[in-house]
Amino acid sequence: MAGLLDLTVAAATAKIASGEVSAAEYFEAWRAAAAGDDLNAYLWQVEDPSNYEVEEGPLSGIPVAVKDIFCTEGAPTTAGSRILEGYRPPYTATAVRRLDAAGARVLGKTNMDEFAMGSSNENSAYGPVLNPWDRGRVPGGSSGGSAAVVAGGLAPCAIGTDTGGSIRQPASLCGIVGLKPTYGSISRYGMIAFASSLDQCGPLTRDVTDAALLLAALQGRDPCDSTSVGIEGGIVAPSREDLKGLRFGVPAELSGDDFDAGVRANFEATLARIESLGGEIAEVTLPSAEHGISAYYVLAPAEASSNLARYDGVRYGMRSESSGDLLEMYENTRAEGFGPEVKRRIMLGTYALSSGYYDAYYGQAQKVRTRIAEDFNEAFAAVDFVVTPTSPSVAFGLGEKTDDPLSMYLNDFFTVPMSLAGIPAISIPSGLAEPEGGGPELPVGFQIAAPAFAEQKLLEAAYALERGIGFEARPEGVDG
């Protein structure tokens, strides 16, 4: 059945709609593929559905891999944490419901860094996900499972969440498309919170058209999420063939020291490709962006310290066996239930919000955030898009950075500023490059960022560039 698995989502929906392929046949083919997961990418897979009836809609019959951060009624939902082991939510996230309403069906729940905190998927309580391009390397994170299943031929498409790069960076490291939409375009209801003011759901797909297809179904205002607004006018499949008249801004602050030589060469080749498609390259300045990581690692942990306080062993999830009094129950449950990175960020965030330190840390970081948003506004007055490499390197080795949190945090260097500004950004595969220190070539991602709610324009440009690049490489053993 390899033929069925080769299809993009857009192609599969056409075949299902015309009756050439049945929804059941298609779903079963993917269920069989997913069952062969040897990447530790799935934490749960759907059992044989009793019927294959699906809603009529733009995604009729499409199986979707869902990051285990989305609540799914009755199905295990762990957010990659021990503390939620065995938890089965009493409700389903809006994003998943919207996919369901469009005719899609959950294929499985994907592994992830615990509570979305991480850039390598090594922070999962259920073991790391392996990169399908090289099983000795990480798939990126935190949506590493979602990226690996799409790249590894275990799902046709997936959804993930991006707080500081958690969709774009793993998409880049796995050679697929990952889109982080504007903050507020997709409901966060039922998406387990890491940093509420930054978290945003988005698709991980084989190509830009599929990303548009999923975004069209996912986006929209949700009365259950006061911060959701949706995308005015909706989203349609992109069709632009060139980049004529479009200006792409490269931040002057990008220096060669920030990233690997192979990534740099690929980035420059992609800029040349843009010009060959009629686009124009210009320099822009984002003077505050260099403080993005510092601000992000104050704000996100601060919100996380509060968001994760509800995991106390009282109402659901894990409760420590050795609980004497209330305080002991809290302390032991959280000591046993959370992994080291989560604890590190809870400590950081609690400190940043403490009386006497609030202004110096949280207050200051908010100011940086405002400045970064202003930087982007000014840049977008002169150019249509801002472009950067998605990640400073190709996929790195398992265990390579686990002892050095700071170097791990720097993986988000190119993706965090867009998150802080709340604007949409997409990572598309732009070629292969040799890792530092040699070895087989691995995927490189190219990031394009656009003004808030300019998703359609962003998808059009990404679509034209994707066609221009013509990235066809697949991991060994994966068809399509």
Next chain:
Amino acid sequence: MAEGAHELEAVIGLEIHVQLATRTKMFCGCALSFGDEPNVHTCPVCLAHPGVLPVPNEQAILYALQIGLALGCEIAPHSIFHRKNYFYPDSPKAYQISQFDIPIASNGRLGEVRIHRAHLEEDAAKMIHVGGSGRIHGSGASLVDFNRGGTPLVEIVTEPDLRSAAEAAQWARLLRETVRQLGVSDVNMEEGSLRVDANVSVRPAGSDTLGTKTELKNMNSFRFLQRGVEAELERQRELIGAGGTVTQETLHFDPVSGSLTSLRSKEESHDYRYFPEPDLVPLAPTERMLREAREALPELPAARIERYEGDLGLSRDIAMTLATDPEKATFFEETLAAGDAGAVPVANWVTGELAAALRQAEENDVKPQVTIASLAALIELVQAKKISHGSGKTVLAALVAEGGDPAAIVEREGLAQIADSGELEAIVAAAVTANPEAAEQIKAGNPKAIGAIVGAVMKETKGRADGGEVNRLIKEQLGG
């Protein structure tokens, strides 16, 4: 007690929590309830399941606006919700959503007391400690009832403008009546829909610096409020009189023993790590909401008291009696409008004779038949001295029992006042002659003795004589 301790002036401020009588909770769709089986009014949101988000209750915002406007506050164009972080099983999110630096209403006044602020927040769940003292320490187990968790609250904070325990209790009554008449809360102190805490300090009379305050909790009636504040003032005065100093702490008042016990000292106070709630957007009341809130305001007690005292010349007592009973006040105003009698006699009749007659009717299980027009006509007859005040009461009793026209009742019962002064003079003369002892005492300068002669005249005339005229005639005849 040391000399001079009594010269310490009391400085009291109140913090009042008002549970709003909305249909549903502050941030979810669960119904409000009191006394239902535990944990039946809950959902993923108010149980703080992973991934849920709060959605503000519009009715609660409208009620908070009404309270703010009724207290003469400025309404913030953009008020902000914060998270108040603390671990306790009554707080399933481990934070309370409350307003912090920008409350919905501020800078108001009710009566003589300035309002510092009024803000919206959510109530905690109810804890029941099983075994032991009923407090958590020493209890065998603790149960949580989440029915109450998430009930909308408005917290009203006064400036420290109250100068005695009695004044504090009286002002709190005015506040409760004001909120009650808004119809936004049940304001039942025993059930906890109105909860009053007091901040108490003392300072040398005339000083304008504030002394160290203590906070008194758990006073679930106005009587207990007064007694608790009295006890605490006494304690502080004795302490300072003995050369000691007050330490800042939170105290629990036990109304049974009258004792105060410390709940926690300043050192033990929590660091709540407040930060803006990222799941909610700023609260910006629309023009329409403000207009609706304004239009929904009835005339409130403080305004009524002022109008009745200032414009209508009623005594403070009667003005307050009417202002705290809107039904009676309406009856008063309509009766006043229906006839030519002055405000003072109409108010006296409505709060005195009518109130007594209605009470009597209720006791006898009689449906009162008196109408506004008939009462107005009756008061006019009395004022015009067509009937005596005593006959007026007889007519009122008839009106309450069977209704009808006061003039017709006067005619039927022969209650018309004796108009012929010659006839009355003769009856008075006979009464003076028949009561020589009383007459002697009056002549000797004992005015109280006049009662016996007046009584005899009234008996003879069956109450149809004008009391004032009878008094005048007695004094005239006895040369007084």
